[in-house]
Amino acid sequence: MQGAPLATVGVVGLGAMGAGIAEVFARSGLQVVAVEIIEEALDRGRATLTRSTDRAVARGRLSGTDRDALLGRITFAVGLSALAEVDLVIEAVPERLDLKRRLFADLDRICRPGTILASNTSSLSVTEIAVATGRPDRVVGMHFFNPAPVMKLVEVVRTVTTSTEVVGAVQELCARLGKVAVTIADRAGFVANALLFGYLNQAVGMLESGYAGREEIDTAMRLGAGLPMGPLTLLDLIGLDTAYEILETMYRRGGRDRRHAPVPLLRQMVTAGLLGRKSGGGFYRYERPGSAIVVPDGQTPAAAPLDGARPVRRVGVVGPGEAAEGLGEIFRRAGYDVVVVARDAGRSGGSPGLTALADADLVVEAVADELASKQALFAELAEVCKPEALLATTTGTLPVIDIAMAARRPAEVVGLHLLDPTPAGAVVEIVRTVRSSPEAVTTARAVCAGLGRAGVVCGDRAGFVVRALLHPYLNDAVRMLEASYATVDDIDHAMTLGCGYPAGPFEVLDRVGPEAALRIQRRLYRESREPGLAPAPLLEQVVTAGRSFRGQPAE
């Protein structure tokens, strides 16, 4: 067993992660030796640490005296020789295997034989790094999350050679730091990144293809899925160069899943020096390098984007009693003049109530989510509504164009998929089909603004933005469980404590309902034919058995 608890630690590389990791150690009373490769990078790292601790003082989370003591526990140095006497070294140098292997070989030579060598790698093989040393039993993964002082999770990666004593010492260290350790085996992306990076890459793909805009993708995920930040903002925080390397490694090590092959736009941005916050520009532009404050740029939506919207005063809502009433209430509260036509699911042909919609400027339907019912209704609406009326379907799962064509005036049809408000607010996916007119889309945007909801314009593909990005991640979590890599709790913790998600994937799956999740996943798979989107067999089994994920007894 480890004798005395670890007292001195070294941190190599003080970039986006290393500076935060050094702060976490020093805050818990450990002596820290912080090492960089050149003087300039060392100054930058020191400045990051000072800024971060000053911020903590300004927010009342740290006293001035404690900040001085914290900084006083950190020694700054250029070169590895300063690490000769420390008990543990963690590295946070760029995500490249050759670099890390060389560094570990050097550390092995320089540090005492008992020193534990830890890597903060996000995706590389800790085993391959370990065997570059003469002490693979004392090498371990210690994967912190960004920003390290805030995120509670540390993934402790034990390789086949890591000794039990070292794993124990690192787990104990995590507890002293106030972190939650999830101990796992050495697989590409471990738990959190294996689930996160496919999603991030897919979001870049949506932007690159013009499927949805930058702000729209981020807003959709923040308000539609309740995530702390959108995927493109998160990529800017992670650093696009780091993200690119992680995706590359995930692709190579993680079974060559095409969803991890970096979208070309990422590589172009890295080559162009657009690395995210750290370089002052990435998907967004920032006040200065290292700042989190976004400043407008050429892609920022124009100030008066709603020119050309048709006036909407009278809104018709069609659907079975409660759904239509609820929807009508949303419009009524926003000051629209609302007519509700109650109509049961599946009913078609000669609904006399529809004539009340003759002078509506907008008709929104909320009948059963079956294509035939919606097509029948839209065919009737085309007969009774005035020609310039905007016709909207609230479907979350059907192709809007199939419904629009039934209306025989597809230019005036859009999707308005209202997602339940999250604590951050409410969002509506405005689905533009290949036949929707620009005026129809602008009018829909003006209506969303009138409702006080964020409108996100996107194309007419399965899952629109939110479900298309969220459900593959949920399905991947089920696959990870199925492979016995981690437990339901570990996976949920990884996403809540590591990425700040309000709920882990299994909590979300149980809330959505495994059956609904399976239906959505099947649709995503059928449309894309992407092998990685095939529903996880365990998801199908859970549905067949009528069970839930968190509710089911341990097997």
Ligand SMILES: NC(=O)c1ccc[n+]([C@@H]2O[C@H](COP(=O)([O-])OP(=O)(O)OC[C@H]3O[C@@H](n4cnc5c(N)ncnc54)[C@H](O)[C@@H]3O)[C@@H](O)[C@H]2O)c1
């Ligand atoms: N960025 C994230 O969100 C994040 C999250 C978790 C883990 N990680 C992992 O942390 C590691 C570092 O990523 P980052 O985003 O902080 O990178 P970064 O580019 O922001 O920082 C890397 C730092 O390492 C320094 N460096 C390079 N070579 C060195 C050497 N030989 N000796 C000493 N210092 C050296 C650089 O000067 C730089 O300051 C990677 O393995 C990454 O996968 C990153």
